[in-house]
Amino acid sequence: MDYNFIEIEKRWRDYWRSNQTFKTFDDITRPKYYILDMFPYPSGQGLHVGHPLGYIASDIITRYKRLRGFNVLHPMGYDSFGLPAEQYAIQTGQHPAITTSKNIDTYRRQLDLIGFSFDWDREVRTSDPEFYKWTQWIFIKLFDSWYNREEDKAESVDTLIEKFQDSGSGNVDAAASDHEVFSAEEWNGWSETEQRNMLLNYRLAYLSETSVNWCPELGTVLANEEVKDGVSERGDYPVERKLMKQWSLRVTAYADRLLSGLDEIDWTTALKEMQRNWIGRSEGATVNFTIDGFDETLEVFTTRPDTIFGATFMVLAPEHEMVAVITTNSRKAEVDEYVKLAMKRSERDRMMDVKSVSGVFTGAYALHPFSGDNIPIWISDYVLIGYGTGAIMAVPSGDQRDWNFARHFELPIVSIVSDTDISEGANENKDGVMINSDFLNGMKISEAISTIIKHVEEDGVGTAKINYKFRDAVFSRQRYWGEPFPVYYKEGTPYMLDESELPLKLPDVDKYLPTEKGEPPLARAKNWTTKDGYALETNTMPGWAGSSWYYLRYMDVLNEDEFVSEKALQYWQNIDLYLGGAEHATGHLLYVRFWTKFLYDLGYIPFEEPAKKLVNQGMILGEGGEKMSKSKGNVINPDDLITQYGADTLRMYEMFLGPLDQPKPWDTKGIEGVYKFLRKFWRLYHNEGNTFTISEDVANEAELRALNKVIKKVQDDIENLSFNTSVSALMICVNDLSSLKCNKRAILSDLVVVLSPFAPHIAEELWSKLGNDSSISYTSYPEFDEQYLTSDTYEYPISFNGKTRFKLSLPLDLSKDEIEKEVLANEQSIKWLEGKDPKKVIVVERRIVNIVL
Secondary structure (H helix, E strand, C coil): CCCCHHHHHHHHHHHHHHHCCCCCCCCCCCCEEEEEECCCCCCCCCCCCCCCHHHHHHHHHHHHHHHCCCEEECCCCECCCCHHHHHHHHHHCCCHHHHHHHHHHHHHHHHHHCCCCCCHHHCCECCCHHHHHHHHHHHHHHHCEEEECCCCEEEEHHHHHHHHHHHCCCCCCECCCCCCCCCHHHHHHCCHHHHHHHHCCCECEEEEEEEEEEECCCCEEECHHHEECCEECCCCCECEEEEEEEEEECHHHHHHHHHHHHHHCECCHHHHHHHHHHHCEEEEEEEEEEECCCCCEEEEEECCHHHHHHCCEEEECCCCCCHHHHCCCCCHHHHHHHHHHHCCCCHHHHHHCCCCCCCEEEEEEEECCCCCCEEEEEECCCCCCCCCCCEEEECCCCCHHHHHHHHHHCCCCCCCECCCCCCCCCCCCCCCEECCCHHHCCCEHHHHHHHHHHHHHHCCCEEEEEEECCCCEECCECCCCCCECCEEEECCEEEECCHHHCCCCCCCCCCCCCCCCCCCHHHHCCCCECCCCCEECCCECCCHHHHCCHHHHHHHCCCCCCCCCHHHHHHHCCECEEEECHHHCCCHHHHHHHHHHHHHHCCCCCCCCCECEEEECCCEECCCCCECCCCCCCCCCHHHHHHHHCHHHHHHHHHHCCCCCCCEECCHHHHHHHHHHHHHHHHHCECCCCCECCECCCCCHHHHHHHHHHHHHHHHHHHCCCHHHHHHHHHHHHHHHHHCCCCEHHHHHHHHHHHCCCCHHHHHHHHHHCCCCCCHHHCCCCCCCHHHCCCCEEEEEEEECCEEEEEEEEECCCCHHHHHHHHHHCHHHHHHHCCCCCCEEEEECCCEEEEEC
């Protein structure tokens, strides 16, 4: 075999491992480059060919940046807590740590086979107590902090306590669940328990009654992104909405900074828009509607207060606390049944379902704050408890979902904007003049909005307000396999463990199921208490806890005294390039930005965005264009391809499939062409007997042109993350040099360096054969010479009946007739003509020559 990839790749994997070739040092004398992949959850199925796509791209950049003189941090680890390992533990009784460790071994073996240049000394696993010790430490800091809106940042809760002690809560501008007004005298007179319970309204990590996605079959709360069409993404089990006491993080305190920060980072426009839409900032007003026959009022938030005279009914979210209070006896059975059904649908499903219409009348009425008219109060699942106040004033002439609802239930529709045909649908535009709107009549909408807000505030029935669609993040899970909270309870009030007691390690349990009373699995642990006998928290943190800060730990993974040292932070700073899937836009990528800003506020890190640049790689689809999955039977194991073609072929082929950020179907047949290319590359350095043969002759101009062209092209393409065109450029260059029969050191020594980021094993082998003692990884990327990039000739592809047979360089100043004459006189053309006269010769200047036989 001329190119023995099996032997070559094993030799260089062993070399890299034994020589710690990719170990990274904090060398402040060199410019740094921090490149990171979103670390994987190690599933039992291992990698399929779609998984390594982003890793290959990041490894190419890593190797290229090393060649450019950068000190590159390119680590890898595992998001090793998670539900799949826990489910397996429930089914088999095997501890999730054992399952996870086996899965990690499989991933590590596969990652090593592909030749990634990770610094494995910096590996992190979120399930390692030495890692989650610091996750627990950050949680304590969140608990001990509040958000000072006046300073627009998080501060120690001690500063809030001082304000309460000195002047009460009246002048405090804080992000809070419930901002109750009390005096300093009242605060100072409260017991410790009363004070701590009040502080839960202000802490960034707080305990509260929250509506969650509850999956009875899995026995746990699920995040919105873990629920689809009313069932769990894993297992397809029914999910319902349920009120539970949960730990939450006050992400909403950072809403404006999360939005404005998007303008400062080089992330994709699509991803930024997804985050903007998820946060959903909107300006408007809250308005209070009195409920007929009750002392309570209904508060609604609206972005269009100018439409208030078009409000013909109100709608509450089925979970709204007032539903049970105001529903009449005659409507109770139907309302209760509707609430029960609505609780089985996730908020994500309810938001996305814009076609179906459902709802029930409560039998109660609200009073219009200006006209005094009775307005019927309905419930419907298109209103979400987490957005605004969970109640809306429905204006069917101005909102399409309200219009659909009104038409379905034959409710009144009042036109309040000129030139609106309410028989056709709602007018959601902000153009036109107000009509049927009392004192707003004749005003343009912009004027009407400011006027109505002024009236609302003057009449004491509401206030101007900015609202956000997204909610605080529920941070509790009723699972075993997750980070234990560093929390204990005294008389039902939460306290934090002392930092010296961290890590609080997961205890052993007899089963990984909830208790018979429905408590989380940790309640099964014996002596799950503090040394003083106080009960420890039995919930665990969600999977995204560790992934919200893991990128910082990579900088200083062996530090036992702090989560990352100031020295490491000052050198590595934030991530220069982050690669991962777009599916994390409103989950991980939002939370990691929140944690980063929080740690910045407290002075622990010197930057407030985790990554300067982020790229989402496209998905590799199955050969039929479907997503690869075990259930579809279209998963391709990279191990099999590496056995048949080698890792370098796999790496180059995945890059050759198409642009990095686009989806692309797998085509196993196409990999053969890349394999042939690498064999052809190998033969540049070897004679027909497979003996390494290099000439010391001086390179000619044609060879130098081919080399310098590919040096510049690959350099530009890598900088622009255009890897598929890099592979094409390398193929063209090798074809040209093969045609020139070039085996000169002056050309091939630089060429192998250009190839090395893409195909590192064959590059190392040839570099060694060229007489180099050290790894190719730390040589220098060759500089191109401009004089060989400009040309007074053009290289024409010469085709016969539409199929390219060879290329021919011709002067640019030749006429079409002269080009035809030169082509037909060429010895390669004579060979392909086989003595025949061409029927036609098509010459497209500076494009192509096609000879029709």
